[in-house]
Each structure stands twice: as structure tokens, then as C-alpha cells.
Amino acid sequence: MNVKELLTVIDAFVQDALKQKGLPPGPVTAETMLLDSTLGIDSLDLAAIVVQLSEKTGRDPFQYGFIDFRTAGELAQLYAAADGK
């Protein structure tokens, strides 16, 4: 999966999380700040998104510890660069 495909997947998970919270959909681009108050998801939602991303891709960029990321694009790049499990 490349960065662009991963962004689409992240977008779908974010929209799903927003829907679960009863919030309106918010467009996600590479520049979207994931924990920015404008989007509306919290750290637990983001944790769930990361878990589901790892399940879907079979990759775990955080297996050796946390790597800082803030935007959807940065998260997509981490997954694009990570090895399969």
C-alpha cells in the first residue's frame, strides 16, 4: 500500500470514528492535524485508528516504540515505510 492508498484508508477510519461520536464528517488530507480540535477525534479514537491500520496493513511502524506524527500524511508515510509483520 502506498502513501496515497494509506491516506484513503486513514480517511475512512477517521470518518468512521467521527460517525461513532455523532460528529459531522471532516475532510482528511495529508495536511490534516489528527488531534487538532477542529477534527474532533481524541487520543483514544486515534489509538483505535492506529490499531485498525496495523490490522488492515499487517504492518506496525511502532513495534520498536512510539514515533512522533501529527498529520494524516505523516501517519500514512510511517505505514508506507514500515515492514510487514
Add this chain to the structure above:
Amino acid sequence: MIDSKLEQSNAAGCRLRLLRSFVRCDDRLITADELDSAVVATAAALAHFRGRRIALLAQRADQIMVALTASELAQCQVLLCRTPELTADLIQEWNIAAVVDSSMAVRPTKCDGDNFSDFSVLVMTSGTTGRPKLAQHSIDALLGRIRPAKAGRSPQKWLLTYHPATYGGLQVLLSCIINGTELITTSNPTVANLCEVALRYHPSSISGTPTFWRSFLLVLGPGASDLKLQQITLGGEIADAHILKALRRAYPAASISHIYASTEAGALFSVRDGLPGFPAAWINAGVEGVQLRIRDGVLQVKSPRGMTRYVVGAPTPGVTEDGWLITGDLVEQAGDRIYFAGRQDTMLNLGGAKVRPEEVEQVLLGLPEIVDARVYGVRNPITGVVLAADLVAQPGRDVASLRATLPAKLRATLEHYKVPRILNFVGSISMSEAGKKKLA
């Protein structure tokens, strides 16, 4: 039927006698005579190991009944294994003098084995981590809550839903031995197979975990009314109001009780009023010979039916200086009732917020669209743990719309961090051998 020499020398003081019991395993009927002959043969082969520790590798309920009875005749200490193999390392570490294999052949090991003198039973703890501990029970402690059936009642017929080598399974087997009754088993105890044998052989009594009962009712559907159950027992997990009510609706004539027991504390007490939890009055007054007290929100007990000890170097479980066993079960009082709130050791830490998965499960189980739920933590690099739920939907419910509406419903009763962020809809909740929900 019992060999006259064995009968004369040993049987007189024995509490276990396999005289009338018989066992169904799938379509096969194992008669009382067959069980009896097996006891004689096994006891003769075990005679050489008197006072020593033997391991039973055979896994079928009838084989375990035979091995228990034969071990008492031969005065061995018997370890009930939950797998058909035991590594050479464990045989050595546990000082096993002989193993009884899956064809009930007795094979000596290279260990001499210590002398343990009395007949006793070693039950493996169902710990989720590390090697199992062996809880030693005397036969008197194991039989402590098993009463002979009342005369004049129609004979009981038990369906075995537990692995027969677990504490819960053992209570069912011993009840069948003591009362000389029929036991219905299946070699592949999935809930679907258990339903099938239940509908074919019509048990009068079933003991199972709440997880088992939820799945059982779900699989049976309207067919539940084809079973005429007299005795329904729940154990091993929290019996909540929803499953107790569902069972009462399905079986209005049955006697329904939930039993509080553990491998370490033994069978403590049963609650028969159809309500979850137990009367707060029992805390001061005790119940069925058991003393109860609450310290730091955790139930502590003194039990006449507890294990003797853990064998082989394992530290004794949490026992206070004044001899109370710390159960690890969190309890809360509401009015004149004590409710079980979860396990001390299943508390999850979600980025600093503490959550008991059982609390979230109870809320989910209270929703009409959910049949069963398992809530657990999934590790992640952001919050340490995030809450996930495996959910079994009521048949006919649209999963997509449930997924959309459930979180809002949960937020109405739970703090936001207690709402599972990952929802998996599944056909059934996987159970451990002990019938409990598997921990993640």
C-alpha cells in the same frame, strides 16, 4: 463387580464408587459395567504407585471418572492434565511417578516420585500466563457441596459443558459419581454440538458459565423450549441480571442458581433467588460454612472447601496474615445486596483512566440488540491500551446500523473513555476450556 480383593482391602473407606453412573460421549454409551471394569483394571495398575503422584493425560469425562475412583482405591495423588501430553521437564519438576495415557495405560516415568500418602486431586489453575499451578484438593473438600439427590426425585441427567479436568467440570463429574447418574458429553464441546446432544438426550441439569448460557440460548433459539431443564447452574463468571432473566423466561419451571467457586477457594456458595450478586447479610453471618469479608473493595473468604495448598514450589495464593484468602474479585454493595464488579487483575489503564472491562460488558449486555459481549484492551503506542469489544448481535439485527447507533447509546451511560472504540461483530465469543471468555 469390583475385584473382591480390592473391594475388601480398600473400598470400605472410599468415598468414590462408580456403581450406577454411565456416560454418553457423542453416540457412544459407556455403561456402568464398562466403567466399573475400567476402575478395577486401572486401580490394579496403579497399586504399585500407592502414595505417589500420577498424571492423568486422558481427557474424556468417563476416563477422568474412572481415574479418580481408581486413584482413591490405589491411594495415589492424581494430577488432572488439560492436555494429552506432558513434557519430560514438567514430569521431572512435578515429580510424577507414572502417567495414565489416553488409552488408560499406566506408564512409569523415570522419576521415583515422593511419597504423598493420601489420595488427593491436583487441579491445574487456568492462569493465562506462565505454567499452570497445581491446586491440591482433598476428596472431602471436593465433595463438600455435593449432596446426594433427594429420594423420590426423578434421576438427574447432567450435560457436561466444562472441560472435565477443570474445577467446574470436576464438580459435575463428582456429582454424577456420588448420585450414580447419567452424564452426557461430547468429544468436541462446541456450543453447537452441546445443543445437538442436549436436544438428542435431554439432560435435566446443566452447569455452565454465563458465556456458555448466552450462546446456548442463542443457538437453540425457539428450540430452547424443547428441553425440560430442572436445574440450571451458572458459574465461573459474573452472573448478570440479563442472563438470569433470559434463563428464567426460557425455563420457567427450572431451579436456577449461580455458584461462586474458584480452583483455589473451592465451591463457596450458591445463590438461588434468581438475582445477581448475593445478600449483604452473608458478609456478617457467613453462608454454607464460608466466612466472608470485604477489604479494599475485594472479597476475602475463609472456606472449608478450599484447596490444601499449591504443590511444587509455587507460592501460596494471596492469603492474609490472619488466614483469609484474597479472591481478587471486586465487590460493591448496593442496598442489602453485594454485587460482583469484576476482577482486580483485569483493570485496564487507558492513558491513565482506569476501566474495568466487566463494567462495560454489563452495559453492553443490558442492550436488547446485544446477546453477548467481550470487552478487552488492545495495545497501541498512543494510549497504551484502547478498548475493543467483540459483540454478538441479536439475530436479525443489521450490524451496519448497530455499528452506527451503538456508540451514542453507550455514551449515554458510560464515561467517554469507557466506550469501546473498536467494535467487532462476531458470530460467537470464543471460550476457554473453563468456559470463560478468553482474555485478549
